[in-house]
Amino acid sequence: MGGIGIWQLVIVLLIVFLLFGTKRLKGLGSDVGEAIQGFRKSMGGDDNSSASPNAQVQQQQPTDRQG
Numbered sequence: 001m002g003g004i005g006i007w008q009l010v011i012v013l014l015i016v017f018l019l020f021g022t023k024r025l026k027g028l029g030s031d032v033g034e035a036i037q038g039f040r041k042s043m044g045g046d047d048n049s050s051a052s053p054n055a056q057v058q059q060q061q062p063t064d065r066q067g
Contacts, residue, residue: 017025 020028
């Protein structure tokens with residue numbers, strides 16, 4: 001009863017499309033994409049390094065501490 005149905009979502013998207021137009025939405029989408037890429041780079045999760053086929057993963061051996 002309180003959820004958003006598919007028809008309400010379609011109507012909202014149609015209104016947004018009519019208000020802003022295609023050029024403005026395209027620019028907004030590219031700006032959001034660049035912001036996400038910048039955020040990932042600043043957090044150290046660069047996509048290019050993880051997608052590299054030559055990327056190597058190092059594992060540390062557990063240390064036995066007795067004491």
